[in-house]
Amino acid sequence: MGQIRKSTNNPYTKACDHKSNSFLILMALAVLGLAVAGLFSCSQSKEPTFLKIGLPEEPRSLNLWLGTDANSRNILSQIYQPLFRRHPETLEMIPWLAKEDPVFNEKQMSYTVTLREAKWSDGSDFTSEDVLFTRQLFSDFKIPRYYSHWQIIEKVEAVDAHTVVFYLKEPSAVFLPRVMTAPMVSKKEWEPVCKQALATEKPLRFLQDYQVENPLGTGPFMLHEYQKGAYIHMIKNPYFFGQGQAIGNLTLGPFVDHVLFNIYGTSDVAILALKKKDIDYYWWDIQPGYIQDLEKNSDIDLHYNKKSALYYLGFNLRKPPFNDKVLRQAVATVVDKAFILDRILQNHGNPMHSIVPAGNHFWHNPDVRKYGEGMDQKTRITTAWKMLADAGYSWETPPVASDGSLTKPSDIQMPSGEKMEKFVILTPPADYDPKRAFAGTMIQEWLRQLGMPAFARPMAFNSLLETVKAKHDFDAFVLGYGKLDLDPDYLSSFFSTKNDNPRDWNMSGYRNPEFDKLAATQKLTVDVEARRQMIFDMQEMLLEDVPYYPLYNPHIIEATVNKRFKGWVERVDGIGNIWSLCMVKPVD
Numbered sequence: 001m002g003q004i005r006k007s008t009n010n011p012y013t014k015a016c017d018h019k020s021n022s023f024l025i026l027m028a029l030a031v032l033g034l035a036v037a038g039l040f041s042c043s044q045s046k047e048p049t050f051l052k053i054g055l056p057e058e059p060r061s062l063n064l065w066l067g068t069d070a071n072s073r074n075i076l077s078q079i080y081q082p083l084f085r086r087h088p089e090t091l092e093m094i095p096w097l098a099k100e101d102p103v104f105n106e107k108q109m110s111y112t113v114t115l116r117e118a119k120w121s122d123g124s125d126f127t128s129e130d131v132l133f134t135r136q137l138f139s140d141f142k143i144p145r146y147y148s149h150w151q152i153i154e155k156v157e158a159v160d161a162h163t164v165v166f167y168l169k170e171p172s173a174v175f176l177p178r179v180m181t182a183p184m185v186s187k188k189e190w191e192p193v194c195k196q197a198l199a200t201e202k203p204l205r206f207l208q209d210y211q212v213e214n215p216l217g218t219g220p221f222m223l224h225e226y227q228k229g230a231y232i233h234m235i236k237n238p239y240f241f242g243q244g245q246a247i248g249n250l251t252l253g254p255f256v257d258h259v260l261f262n263i264y265g266t267s268d269v270a271i272l273a274l275k276k277k278d279i280d281y282y283w284w285d286i287q288p289g290y291i292q293d294l295e296k297n298s299d300i301d302l303h304y305n306k307k308s309a310l311y312y313l314g315f316n317l318r319k320p321p322f323n324d325k326v327l328r329q330a331v332a333t334v335v336d337k338a339f340i341l342d343r344i345l346q347n348h349g350n351p352m353h354s355i356v357p358a359g360n361h362f363w364h365n366p367d368v369r370k371y372g373e374g375m376d377q378k379t380r381i382t383t384a385w386k387m388l389a390d391a392g393y394s395w396e397t398p399p400v401a402s403d404g405s406l407t408k409p410s411d412i413q414m415p416s417g418e419k420m421e422k423f424v425i426l427t428p429p430a431d432y433d434p435k436r437a438f439a440g441t442m443i444q445e446w447l448r449q450l451g452m453p454a455f456a457r458p459m460a461f462n463s464l465l466e467t468v469k470a471k472h473d474f475d476a477f478v479l480g481y482g483k484l485d486l487d488p489d490y491l492s493s494f495f496s497t498k499n500d501n502p503r504d505w506n507m508s509g510y511r512n513p514e515f516d517k518l519a520a521t522q523k524l525t526v527d528v529e530a531r532r533q534m535i536f537d538m539q540e541m542l543l544e545d546v547p548y549y550p551l552y553n554p555h556i557i558e559a560t561v562n563k564r565f566k567g568w569v570e571r572v573d574g575i576g577n578i579w580s581l582c583m584v585k586p587v588d
Contacts, residue, residue: 053283054273055262062076065208079219080185082184099114115128120218133187137190140198141197152169152172218237232261234259256565271290275297302559303568305573308484309554310553312352314508343438354366368543369543388450412451518537
């Protein structure tokens with residue numbers, strides 16, 4: 001596919017042509033007026049505004065059902081819209097394509113959602129029929145990412161063109177954050193495609209391979225031109241429902257007429273384009289090596305925001321030595337997070353204490369057990385040594401001498417009296433992620449100060465996942481989630497006993513009946529405060545049992561040129577979001 005081009009017969013183009021003609025007439029009248037009056041005057045036309053954004057790579061696809069990578073989502077999120085989305089500051093779910101908060105009927109176990117008077121980008125009405133069609137599409141094609149979430153729905157009914165009732169099979173705490181955040185698609189556009197797809201042997205493959213040339217959306221921008229390998233040109237959607245509306249106390253634009261996404265192959269080239277002001281924003285995390293140079297440039301602003309991410313040390317609880325909770329707690333105690341923050345993250349991040357990141361402030365429990373916090377290295381080693389000695393571990397030469405000084409210990413012996421066998425900490429290779437590789441090496445060194453035979457071993461990322469997630473053939477590992485959902489239900493996925501299966505999410509093999517009970521209950525608890533307390537309790541359990549030990553959460557660092565545009569919306573996970581695209585406006 002060389003190029004996808006949107007029809008030039010679009011309303012915006014017509015509007016621009018009309019403006020141009022009007023401009024010429026006005027200029028002629030102005031010149032005539034000057035000639036007659038002999039007075040000096042000045043008339044200026046409002047030029048269309050182009051916001052230029054750099055992308056690091058080619059989007060995988062602009063087909064919504066295939067384009068699940070970050071670059072594709074950045075483009076598609078300007079076109080396809082959900083019924084609800086999170087407020088950028090409070091992170092609460094607020095109506096988006098929906099007009100108001102849903103009405104919950106506990107007796108019927110239903111949510112009634114009223115839709116806005118919105119239109120698709122071709123001017124046709126967005127109605128309840130589109131919502132029902134979208135649900136049917138998820139079901140017929142078992143669309144990954146959405147099908148499982150929408151299975152909690154028993155049925156959906158359209159009361160009228162702008163009222164939809166969702167009947168649930170059981171109470172659900174994730175109805176809004178998981179179901180109502182799915183993108184709505186046009187029945188007019190997709191119904192013929194779905195009929196063709198369902199007649200094939202592989203309907204989902206047909207749907208994902210379908211070439212989308214003229215996507216209909218309800219978002220702030222619509223596709224104008226796609227030159228593969230070079231750029232994607234989007235223009236303002238004249239039918240965007242949010243234009244001029246106050247949603248979440250923000251009065252939305254867009255305040256730019258065009259968005260041009262330039263595609264760069266490397267960060268080096270994109271950063272150079274930023275410095276030359278060829279682009280206004282690079283939609284990617286800036287690596288620390290570029291920061292010092294960019295900080296010296298007065299034309300560039302750097303934006304530091306927290307990420308909804310988790311980088312952690314994981315243990316295999318299915319076998320020795322890490323089937324012992326005290327050993328895991330001792331390991332957590334000797335990990336020096338201040339060192340990791342200073343030397344590995346270069347102070348561009350935060351030490352992480354709970355599984356739920358601090359940036360997710362509503363669900364984050366700040367009062368979980370914090371191992372080794374505020375201790376120097378000698379105190380950490382001494383504390384861990386005492387914990388292990390009390391649990392029956394022993395040394396011929398312990399790591400702490402009788403006078404309290406640290407010494408080089410002999411090999412640690414298990415409570416059974418047997419010598420602890422060599423164990424491996426798997427990490428991604430340094431050329432894939434130097435932070436995780438370096439963290440694994442440092443943890444190895446800290447554990448050896450306790451006489452533990454630890455060995456950090458880099459492994460190709462896919463092999464690492466196969467070893468840890470599929471085969472469960474490991475001792476410990478350093479991994480991460482770079483973009484966690486803001487709803488904390490992932491705690492259930494990561495640590496419920498039912499998910500302790502090959503290729504399933506419970507990679508550590510954590511089994512705790514009390515945790516399982518809370519995990520199941522919170523998912524059915526509609527009362528937000530009651531559910532929050534359960535999520536807090538789950539975090540406390542996890543930091544007591546330590547199947548994962550959170551290490552760090554790097555900042556997301558982004559860069560903008562400050563000469564042409566202002567109004568970027570800062571939120572967890574950075575300024576690259578639809579709120580920014582709706583709020584950015586030219587500098588006065």
